[in-house]
Amino acid sequence: MKLQLLPAPREIRAVNGASMLSAATPVTVRQSDSLPPEGYELALENNRVLITAGDDAGEFYARQTLAQMIATCGGECGNLVIRDAPALPYRSFLIDCCRHFYGVDEMKTLIDAAAKCKLNVLHWHLTDDQGWRIEIRRYPLLTEVGATRPDSRFGSVTEGKPHSGFFTQAQVREIVDYCAARHVEVVPEIDMPGHFTAALAADPALGCTGEPVAVEMTAGIFPHVLCVGNPEAVRFARDVLDEVCDLFPGRYIHIGGDETPRTAWMGCERCRARMEKRGLPSFDALQGDFIREIAAYLKKKGKTAITWNESLKGDQLGAQDVIVQRWMERKPLTRAFAKAGGRVIESDFYHYYCDYPYGMTPLKKSFSFDPFKKCGQAHAVFGVEGCLWTEYVRSFDDLCEKLFPRLLAVAERGWSGFPTRSYPAFLEAVEALRPQLAAGGIPMRQRADWDLPALRRLPDIVRFFKGSLTPEMLRQGLFPDSGNKK
Numbered sequence: 001m002k003l004q005l006l007p008a009p010r011e012i013r014a015v016n017g018a019s020m021l022s023a024a025t026p027v028t029v030r031q032s033d034s035l036p037p038e039g040y041e042l043a044l045e046n047n048r049v050l051i052t053a054g055d056d057a058g059e060f061y062a063r064q065t066l067a068q069m070i071a072t073c074g075g076e077c078g079n080l081v082i083r084d085a086p087a088l089p090y091r092s093f094l095i096d097c098c099r100h101f102y103g104v105d106e107m108k109t110l111i112d113a114a115a116k117c118k119l120n121v122l123h124w125h126l127t128d129d130q131g132w133r134i135e136i137r138r139y140p141l142l143t144e145v146g147a148t149r150p151d152s153r154f155g156s157v158t159e160g161k162p163h164s165g166f167f168t169q170a171q172v173r174e175i176v177d178y179c180a181a182r183h184v185e186v187v188p189e190i191d192m193p194g195h196f197t198a199a200l201a202a203d204p205a206l207g208c209t210g211e212p213v214a215v216e217m218t219a220g221i222f223p224h225v226l227c228v229g230n231p232e233a234v235r236f237a238r239d240v241l242d243e244v245c246d247l248f249p250g251r252y253i254h255i256g257g258d259e260t261p262r263t264a265w266m267g268c269e270r271c272r273a274r275m276e277k278r279g280l281p282s283f284d285a286l287q288g289d290f291i292r293e294i295a296a297y298l299k300k301k302g303k304t305a306i307t308w309n310e311s312l313k314g315d316q317l318g319a320q321d322v323i324v325q326r327w328m329e330r331k332p333l334t335r336a337f338a339k340a341g342g343r344v345i346e347s348d349f350y351h352y353y354c355d356y357p358y359g360m361t362p363l364k365k366s367f368s369f370d371p372f373k374k375c376g377q378a379h380a381v382f383g384v385e386g387c388l389w390t391e392y393v394r395s396f397d398d399l400c401e402k403l404f405p406r407l408l409a410v411a412e413r414g415w416s417g418f419p420t421r422s423y424p425a426f427l428e429a430v431e432a433l434r435p436q437l438a439a440g441g442i443p444m445r446q447r448a449d450w451d452l453p454a455l456r457r458l459p460d461i462v463r464f465f466k467g468s469l470t471p472e473m474l475r476q477g478l479f480p481d482s483g484n485k486k
């Protein structure tokens with residue numbers, strides 16, 4: 001059998017002779033200070049494996065490589081030495097548990113698969129208009145009210161039943177521990193000041209008008225945002241983050257900052273008063289000012305805030321204030337942020353959003369995306385992320401089939417930096433990994449579905465849009481600047 005590894009290691013050197021390789025092959029591990037973080041060396045010789053690792057993560061990745069070696073080259077395998085380390089420190093996958101809820105077991109299945117291909121961050125999207133999915137002890141109504149919606153009407157599909165679910169703090173800790181054992185850091189996202197309807201459903205006083213709202217049942221962008229001019233509402237945000245920081249021991253907290261309509265702020269005396277007091281020239285600046293305040297609060301708690309690129313619009317954020325995650329923008333503000341020394345996570349909508357049909361985002365498109373070129377400042381690219389939003393993902397099998405293998409393309413790029421092999425060679429490695437992922441509970445569609453011929457791409461896109469976009473969304477325009485979907 002042919003040795004197949006994904007992501008491709010930095011260097012494989014063949015050595016004379018061959019060894020018997022199986023799960024029973026003896027493995028020796030030693031530590032070395034001379035290897036980079038997460039780096040390792042793996043030598044197969046004399047029917048033995050010697051792993052040298054710079055840290056625990058390096059040993060873990062060596063063992064992932066070894067498992068793939070055994071699966072694809074078990075039996076007699078040519079002797080070799082692998083020297084390997086990741087190009088990027090932040091290799092991430094996003095799971096949206098708000099639009100459709102996926103629970104502890106499903107998350108563990110995904111975490112296992114991600115760790116197999118050396119991803120090291122779970123970006124966990126836990127709050128949104130359509131559901132608040134994390135228990136906050138100080139504000140029990142967030143989940144008592146905000147975790148349930150009476151129906152789901154995403155696009156043209158009406159599910160006709162309530163949708164409910166949230167993670168208790170005990171379950172959050174369980175996931176965090178599960179990830180830690182696999183060298184995956186969990187970055188929770190508490191989306192603010194927009195995508196806040198579920199929170200306002202629990203407590204309307206957090207909004208500008210105080211009017212009651214219901215948890216959303218449809219997809220889109222909604223005007224029910226946090227009143228950033230109300231000190232009590234801002235304190236609520238800090239209180240929530242206090243509990244979140246206690247639950248998540250990692251270095252980063254994602255605070256959203258995307259798709260925030262300004263309509264409520266425009267009509268709000270308190271928000272206008274904040275603008276006047278702080279000398280802010282625009283509502284974009286008001287958002288930037290709020291994000292900077294929250295980021296500074298997190299910094300005092302030893303955390304770094306991550307925000308979506310929209311928060312840059314008001315020109316309030318310095319390169320050291322936040323890490324910016326770029327998904328889509330008209331003006332190249334993220335490039336300017338990177339040029340000024342800021343750190344950027346690339347999750348380009350057209351390439352790394354994995355919930356779209358393959359007709360729209362073929363696997364080859366994800367594989368070919370160059371995050372360094374897109375950012376303009378190669379050194380500013382801190383990480384890459386594949387995103388899986390769940391408005392139109394109504395089953396776990398569908399989730400897996402959409403996420404994989406596009407997430408593998410993201411994993412390969414994040415680990416290798418620049419492509420080290422051709423697309424056909426990558427496809428071979430994906431196929432070699434298929435049975436290993438299937439054994440872990442991850443189904444994938446057949447290869448022909450990942451890169452449809454031109455004539456089949458259009459029907460695939462039309463089928464998706466028929467089921468996902470409402471006439472109203474089409475009228476708004478598919479991809480307005482603030483987006484109709486993250």
Ligand SMILES: [Zn+2]
Nearest residue numbers: 208227268271
């Ligand atoms: Zn307000």
